[in-house]
Amino acid sequence: MNRKLDDLLPSPDPVSHRVRLISANWKMNLNHLEAIALVQKLYHLLRPEDFRYAEIAIHPPFTSLRSLQLTFEADRMPFTLGAQNVSDQLSGAFTGEVSAQMLSKLAVGYVIVGHSERRHLFGETSEQVAQKALAVQQAGMRPIVCLGESHEQRESGLTLDVLTAQIDPILNTYPLEALDTIVIAYEPVWAIGSGESADPEVVEGVGRSLRELLRRRVGDEIAARIRLQYGGSVSVGNAREFMSLEDIDGLLVGGASLDAEVFAQLIRAA
Numbered sequence: 001m002n003r004k005l006d007d008l009l010p011s012p013d014p015v016s017h018r019v020r021l022i023s024a025n026w027k028m029n030l031n032h033l034e035a036i037a038l039v040q041k042l043y044h045l046l047r048p049e050d051f052r053y054a055e056i057a058i059h060p061p062f063t064s065l066r067s068l069q070l071t072f073e074a075d076r077m078p079f080t081l082g083a084q085n086v087s088d089q090l091s092g093a094f095t096g097e098v099s100a101q102m103l104s105k106l107a108v109g110y111v112i113v114g115h116s117e118r119r120h121l122f123g124e125t126s127e128q129v130a131q132k133a134l135a136v137q138q139a140g141m142r143p144i145v146c147l148g149e150s151h152e153q154r155e156s157g158l159t160l161d162v163l164t165a166q167i168d169p170i171l172n173t174y175p176l177e178a179l180d181t182i183v184i185a186y187e188p189v190w191a192i193g194s195g196e197s198a199d200p201e202v203v204e205g206v207g208r209s210l211r212e213l214l215r216r217r218v219g220d221e222i223a224a225r226i227r228l229q230y231g232g233s234v235s236v237g238n239a240r241e242f243m244s245l246e247d248i249d250g251l252l253v254g255g256a257s258l259d260a261e262v263f264a265q266l267i268r269a270a
């Protein structure tokens with residue numbers, strides 16, 4: 001396959017002027033050999049128009065980043081490389097951590113910060129998430145900031161309060177002139193890995209409210225450039241519906257991105 005990379009750049013949505021972003025969050029799955037095999041298969045299943053429709057980012061575990069960087073470069077695959085987490089510190093005695101500088105050296109474009117699994121299983125606070133987002137920006141990459149309410153919070157009518165409390169530390173920390181580099185992923189906790197996605201009408205309402213909140217905090221112009229993703233049991237069957245929502249510019253896909261055929265079908269469906 002000899003596709004010219006320039007011909008495969010995604011075109012912005014004609015109405016919103018935002019570039020769609022479909023991201024695969026592999027979580028703690030696939031070793032580096034399986035990772036290489038999956039992206040090779042995925043690339044051969046996708047058509048040039050799929051890459052023009054949306055930017056496609058792959059977020060493997062840290063151990064596969066170098067292998068995928070080399071595979072993308074060697075075979076000229078127009079995927080963007082992503083990471084799933086990063087340290088909020090720049091460097092030093094932080095055993096087991098990985099810095100933003102290290103990721104940017106591997107040609108990583110996007111880093112997920114504040115995924116609900118990090119918040120709930122590893123106790124990350126919104127203040128730490130804001131520091132991580134800043135570290136990502138300072139190293140020249142883009143953070144995908146995950147927000148989402150629990151089932152109880154939704155039932156108690158607290159969704160917007162929760163999302164506001166999660167996003168505000170970022171808006172207070174991140175440089176205003178760079179705010180259009182953040183991507184916000186709305187992932188309701190109860191929809192993640194449950195097979196039960198959120199109702200598209202609910203996502204549409206949350207998307208509208210988040211956009212309105214951004215307008216109030218950072219002004220119309222920047223708010224209109226920030227991309228919003230939906231995540232939580234995205235599948236071949238529902239991808240199109242979420243992508244057609246006015247304020248939703250992309251998808252953050254977990255389980256359905258672990259099989260090349262399923263993920264290729266999902267991208268086509270979107």
Ligand SMILES: O=C(CO)COP(=O)(O)O
Pocket residue numbers: 025115187191192193194195231232233234252253254255256
């Ligand atoms: O957490 C998610 C992506 O970050 C969503 O995972 P699932 O698509 O498996 O529900």
